[in-house]
Amino acid sequence: MNAPAKGKSCPFSAQARSFDPFGPAYQQDPSEALRFSRDSEPVFYSEAMGYWVVSRYDDIKAVFRDNITFSPANALEKITPATPEAMDVLKREGYGMNRTLVNEDEPVHMARRRALLDAFAPEALAEHAPMVRRLVREKMDAIIDRGQSDLVEDMLWDVPFTVAMQFLGVPVDDIDRLRSFSVAHTVNTWGRPTPEQQVAVAEGVAKFWNYCGEVLARMSAQVDAGEDVQGWMYDMIRQNRVMPDIVTDNYLHSMMMAIIVAAHETTALASANALRQLLTHRHQWQAICDDPALIPAAVEECLRHSGSMVAWRRITTKDAEVGGVTIPKGGRILMVMASGNHDPRHFENPDQLDIWRDNSADHLTFGYGAHQCMGKNIGRMEMAIIIEEISRRIPHIELADQDFTYLPNISLRGPEALHVRWDVTQNPERRDPTLRDQRRDFPVGAPDRKAIVRQLTVADATPLADGVLGITLQDPSGAPLPSFSAGAHIDIVLPEGGSRNYSLCGPVDSGDWRIAVLRDEAGRGGSKWMHDHAKPGAALRVRGPHNHFRLDEDAAHHILIAGGIGITPILAMADRLRALGRDFDFHYAGATRAGMAYLDRATDDHAASLHVSGEGTRADLAALVDAAPSGSFIAACGPSRLLEALDELVAKRPDLTLRFEHFSTDESAGDLASGQPFSVECADSDLVLDVPEDRSLLQVLRAAGLDVPSDCEEGLCGSCEIGVERGEVEHRDRVLTGSEREAGDRIITCCSRGRGKLKLKI
Structure with missing residues (x-):
């Protein structure tokens, strides 16, 4: 059966039921034509074409992943039945x-x-x-x-x-x-x-x-x-x-x-799409003219933004659930990758062409x-x-x-x-x-994310609190920088090598990027370099933005907790929730008021509850978690002791969700990743790989030709997370909560390892 059961009222809107891929809206801009679907009806039945349409990134990827339940048998089936004469x-x-x-x-x-x-x-x-x-x-x-x-x-x-x-x-x-x-x-x-x-x-x-x-x-x-x-x-x-x-x-x-x-x-059409987009966005065209090293990243972003392969098809071999909707056996599916490639749940500011976007290679244009x-x-x-x-x-x-x-x-x-x-x-x-x-040769394959770097200028550097420097970054050409979602961060690439992550404080659509840097004399040197060198007019090399600390905007209630410099992503989240008119509690903890950046914004704009240990008003985390309404989403950023305490408390409240972000780790990526050898079965790619003691799982997957994103490679950000179907994981990251580790259904591949053999969803 292909359509919803007869005799029952159709649960989909009139817009969804009448969707026609041969209509002018879809033919001119498929992703825009399905914006309504990404927003509210990610899986729907189109009566006009007799197909179930899937529009969100994660749902499309799930269908691609299971080629048994979702057979490709109809991929080349005529969408318009042939006439007897034909x-x-x-x-x-x-x-x-x-x-x-x-x-x-x-x-x-x-x-x-x-x-x-x-x-x-x-x-x-x-x-x-x-x-x-x-x-x-x-x-x-x-x-x-x-x-x-x-x-x-x-x-x-x-x-x-x-x-x-x-x-x-x-x-x-x-x-x-x-x-x-x-x-x-x-x-x-x-x-x-x-x-x-x-x-x-x-x-x-x-x-x-x-x-x-x-x-x-x-x-x-x-x-x-x-x-x-x-x-x-x-x-x-x-x-x-x-x-x-x-x-x-x-x-x-x-x-x-x-x-x-x-x-x-496909290549001919993709090349035409790419050149059209790049020549429309003259600032980005000029950037690749000035720095040809950006071309592989530009290619990948154009494939994401305006790929030539817009949609693909599958047919169900049994009743199957996609995005909360049951598609009956024999249901024909149209997966619109062009829509998934514009899903804001996966890509920051997805409708904008951004050749510096470092996760463009996650696009679905090539399938999965x-x-x-x-x-x-x-x-x-x-x-x-x-x-x-x-x-x-x-x-x-x-x-x-x-x-x-x-x-x-x-x-x-x-x-x-x-x-x-x-x-x-x-x-x-x-x-x-x-x-x-002359020529510029490029490695074959997806671009190296760490090579996708913007050149930005420090527009302003102002002390925000004791030891905290507020820095505003702008594009030297005057072009506005992309907007971003609350919780996002950027990487500042240091001259001596390596990088440091700094959360973006907002406003998210101001056209500039604002960060706050706490000078840490006992740290690895990045914060000191920023304080000493990030002066107005200085040039900085920047990657991002990326967001591995996403706000669940649809939660029943929100609790925001910032400790010290952890105010930076939490403040952007508070701005977003206020703009949405959502109910939330805001707690800001610090040692002294003089050392707490953005104190006025937190209290004046968001009525934050202050917990200043120097004044004897330390936060009672146990009481806070105990009083949290069921279904609350808790977002926290701050020192490890704060996050570890919250993790233990929330583990006793399965009706709550905790998401947190760490500042740094004391271990190197090499130390984190080494250990006993193990093997992995890649379920989606049908590969079996061995991970030796001196290589990370991430390195082995990439060597096998699998495009796995990564960012910090220190177990802090979660960008290299992969799902686990079977096997025991030795968790070494600072990303997953205690309950997520206990579930054992995901692994941070840059640092964590398997015990024995793992079966991965890749």
């Missing part, structure tokens, strides 16, 4: 497209994926970089002195297509004809052609199928003749000769057709889990090289006036044209011809 065309032409890696179930899927995966390893893909750069430069040479271009027509379609063909080993014949085939395949699978158009589309799809068969026959003959021919399709043909039951003849034919589309169309796109890294590489060549050779490029149009469909999105212009007299290589042949 079916007659396909039958007449012998069309026989079957399952591929995209839409086949286990255990067949993973057996085939493993057999074909080696060519997609980062070191193997790096060998293709010179070929990609050569193709881009040829296209650039053809337009550099023209002063205008449709980049889609002149570069962004041909380069990914030629790269795909050369990677596959397929000869590049008639590129325009193959482009029309690819468009027909997209419309046939994800579009809504009219009955008349269906016949023409079917003709194109059938010709595409037969073309692939002809090319495959020629390539197979070369392999059988013993020729030394290279390419992924040749590797697949050889695998067919060794394991014909796994890599079957029809599978070769079907994969040939599917990957010609998948290997180039066992069916994650194998070609993700070659796509990243192509986009980085295209952007690097354009930004170096014509940095003054700008968008021309135009109306952007898109091929109507539910899943693939990118402008059909991208018109740009530039003043050829300002081309830098006219003054320095060597610029043409």
Whole structure:
């Protein structure tokens, strides 16, 4: 059963029931069209299309994670049923497209994926970089002195297509004809052609199928003749000769057709989306022109903000709950990754393009889990090289006036044209011809989060209390800094290495960032350096913002507890709750009033209860927790003794939720992570890995090609947390509460270890 049970009132709003992905709102901006869903109806049934729509990040990831309950069998199913006339065309032409890696179930899927995966390893893909750069430069040479271009027509379609063909080993014949085939395949699978158009589309799809068969026959003959021919399709043909039951003849034919589309169309559209966004946000375009090291981060952020793969599909094999909604067996699901990529529960200020965003690689554009796109890294590489060549050779490029149009469909999105212009007299290589042949090479894969650094300026540095310096940071260009959510922090990168985390005090949307730094003479030196060097006009290198200390805005009641300099994130939370009109209690503890920063704001704006130990008014934490209304959310930041005491008290009140943030740890990441060896089974990726005594779990996961975010790598922030399905965890972090540790369903991978074997949700 696909729809909600008949005879029952539909629990969804009229807006949800009438949602139509072929309507103008979704076709123009899928994430904006589903804002209502992210806000209030994250899983709903669309009567207009007969699908259950999933819009939030965590729910989409959960569906991707379980490819048994949520089968990919309908991933390439025609969204618009074929007419009898179109079916007659396909039958007449012998069309026989079957399952591929995209839409086949286990255990067949993973057996085939493993057999074909080696060519997609980062070191193997790096060998293709010179070929990609050569193709881009040829296209650039053809337009550099023209002063205008449709980049889609002149570069962004041909380069990914030629790269795909050369990677596959397929000869590049008639590129325009193959482009029309690819468009027909997209419309046939994800579009809504009219009955008349269906016949023409079917003709194109059938010709595409037969073309692939002809090319495959020629390539197979070369392999059988013993020729030394290279390419992924040749590797697949050889695998067919060794394991014909796994890599079957029809599978070769079907994969040939599917990957010609998948290997180039997504990259072509993603590149067009990226350049449109970057040229619209001129400040960020100029930043990558000035510092090409930012390009991998810019690519990742564009994939998150405006990825080319908008939505994917699944079908339930049994009744299943997603986001609190039961989807019946046989229910068809549309997971809109473009919406999940704009979910504020996972991404700070998600609607804004921010190339300095350090968790962009968490995006869902490539999917997740066992069916994650194998070609993700070659796509990243192509986009980085295209952007690097354009930004170096014509940095003054700008968008021309135009109306952007898109091929109507539910899943693939990118402008059909991208018109740009530039003043050829300002081309830098006219003054320095060597610029043409310069290059910046990038590692293959997701960007290193620690390399994504902003250059900011200290606008103000004012003492706030004894030993506490208030610092206001601004963008030197004058551009406003992104807003952030309460509880967020930034990392200040120190000149001698390492970084220090400082919570943002707010206001959250002021266009600047404000922190407060307590000088700690017994610390590791970061606070002293800040006090000595963070003067007005000084330049600081900054990462973030990130938020691992999120406020549960929907809790029945809130209790905010700040100890000393822990006032910084708590103050932003109080501002947010006040703006929402929520009920909360605010407790601020310190040794002396003179040493308590933001004392006036806490008392005047939020009626904070003060607990000053020097005045004999120490906070009675036991009484505070005992009096907390059931369902309260307690947010606390301060010294370890304060947080440890709260953790013990709240453990006796399961009806309360405690979330806290530590200042620092006395242990190094290396000391935290070392210990007895153990092994892990990665349930979503179908990998088994060994973690030796001198490496962290985080390091081992990354070495296996799994994109795991991290921040402090000292067990303080929780950004590298992964779910645990089975096994005993040796917790060493300062993030999880006592009850969370006792549950044993998560691990902080930078420092904690397993005892024996763990099964992880990754």
